[in-house]
Amino acid sequence: MQQNKTVTEFILLGLTQDPVKQKMVFIIFFIFYTGTLVGNLLIIVTIKFSQTLGSPMYFFLFYLSIADTCFSTSTAPRLIVGSVSAKTVISYNECMTQIFALHLFGSMGIFVLILMAVDRYVAICKPLQYPTIMRRQVCIILIIVAWIGSFIHSTAQILLALKLKFCGPNLIDHYCCDLQPLLKLACMDTYVINLLLVFNSGAICSISFLLLMISYFVILHSLRNHSAEGRKKALSTCTSHIIVVILFFGPCIFIYTRPPTTFPMDKMVTVFYTIGTPFLNPLIYTLRNAEVKNAMRKLWSVKITSESK
Template identity: 55%
Template structure:
């Protein structure tokens, strides 16, 4: 393994203007808190509710848990850096951030695929649903999503660790990611960039193809359902499709193309690291009467206990 001379990296951040950074701090701190509280509320509600134990809610709870961890790998440091004059991170800390960012990001992608499969079975094979989506199968699918993210991230980090970093040490981003870090390596990283593009980009493309195919089959099959059944199924699927669109659009834009210096990359990254994790609980709860009722019962129970 090549020796590493650089031990600390300087992060340029999202904006250079101190006043704009203060405005961003005021905007993004509540967004992060809302992300943690909103997703945490979904996890707690599904865990304690007696009515939300179907496979769909097991997957939703897992997705919300991933969102909390995923957002927390980047956003807390990003927010604190907005008030710092010099934004630094150790090289080891940078590699750790990259590892967990990709681990949790791919785990989320695979969970979205699992949720689409769950809706496909529920709508297209309702009589066999409980046999196909047994508790054991649900747990295996959730574990498989986490394992898939772990394997993906290990591959990414193993091609990064051997790279020599001997200067410069300024990473042109507001958090550590592979392409900005590759630009600092003291060697040609074309091959590593291709591997990253193939690994991250193809996972996104294949998963998106599976998702689109699943929802297309679901929409076609709804023609044989009652009006009430179509309405309920469409409401649930619409929530999933919104989340999929919000997550996959920026991810494909950033990872399914060669390394570039596009200035809009940072703004696109803000969307899927800061904004999307907050929107997911809002999208799912606003369009799901069962979750909303369970949240009301949870809070009314807490209120009665405190009186």
């Protein structure tokens, strides 16, 4: 870490300074975060131990749930604790670590969503070649590449953050550390860094969203040649993925593809994709997926039966 900074810690202002609203924030986001942990861990355990969820789609869903759990954990606990604390102080090193974790697991979620779209494209548009193209070794390599890509992206983000010089004030008008709110506090010209931020995070969000929507358009267009039952199953799966893509990428594009200006809704938009989306993903992928629900029932019924014996 750089040692030439007069600011060694920051104060996070959180979502609100109103004591009554802070209690509401604590209750609401404690429930959201608990639901995120329970829902995603349930999916992780079910896919890990189920004999019926061995397809590439569930292999990728396993890693999406891991990414979502870690992504939410990088921000939610501090928001929850901060809502009942007199002052939320975060050290400079902790702030940099949070930025790294936020972008590592956020970008991993993006890359896994892309891999899930690729999997659906091959399954629907090239069904005969699917077992060969999406074999287990290929899926493992793709996940490794996704982790490497995420690490490169988050490293680029942290290098940009480390270039910022802070000499006061140290009040971050946000509930977490990220480059956008930190740019406002830097006592230096941040024009170039903001351009690099937009080019890095903004480009990843925008291009990924565009590619995903094009791929799902191609998939849905190709369904016209399938049977009614095949169309229904494919539509159910693709609809779930499209909902997740829109919920996640909409807020990301809003935050990372604009000049360094702030809006009153910025914090709530960030809350939606850092805490809201990881909470909704398990609901979307389980409530709309009969295979996952059946696997959960079988797994937990076997566990309960074995324990009763």
